[in-house]
Amino acid sequence: MAVQYPIAWHTIDNCLVDVDEAKRGVADYRCPDPDCEKPLIFKRNYKGTKYFTHKVAATCTGETWLHSTAIIIIQENSYIMINGTNCNYTNVRTKQPIGKRIPDAIIDTDKYLDLLIEVVVKSDLTKEKLADLDAHNILRIDLENLKINFKNLNxxxxxxxxxxxTGRISLIPACTYTATPAQTTDELEDYSWIVLLAIPILTYFGLKYYNGHSTEYNQKRTKKLVNHIRRKQYW
Structure with a gap:
């Protein structure tokens, strides 16, 4: 069964359009997923429910539609809740690499410049990705528990x-995560020569201490035995 969408991209007005605003027969609706962008058509079923659906078979899924639509919503607006405060934001950027990662969006606020936005739909952020983006503040938007049939969603x-x-939006402060395992390994390799040099030195002094201590111990034990024999008048 084809996925039924409550929102489509209107190619003439260049904005998202709600299904309640749609008109039958209009050919200007497209899938918001940038990897799809195939035509969507407006329909109404026998129960009177309105929805958009793909005109032809498409490879995108409900998850990719939801993820892409959420990013467009961020682009179309200028306020977002951060730690319970409604903050104005500007300069929305998408598809901008941060190192080897590409966040869903980057925005600027009065308090946070280059604030990264990650929209979570199907799978949460991995520790590796969070570590790679650790130098930046990240705003996580959780849409993971939405049902893909989008019932009553507009x-x-x-x-x-x-x-x-505020139950879906959370701020992950910068420098929350430690270095990645690969970085830690590289740092250890920089000091490996010290370990290799220290092993024979410590071994030499350890054996020297042990031998000296052992000789001193034997001398004391022999002297103690001689004194004991003398007291017993064995000599």
């Missing part, structure tokens, strides 16, 4: 989830 509700729902 543009207004999704906008509130993406921008204003």
């Amino acid at each position: 543009k207004e509700k999704l906008t509130n989830m993406v921008l204003y729902d």
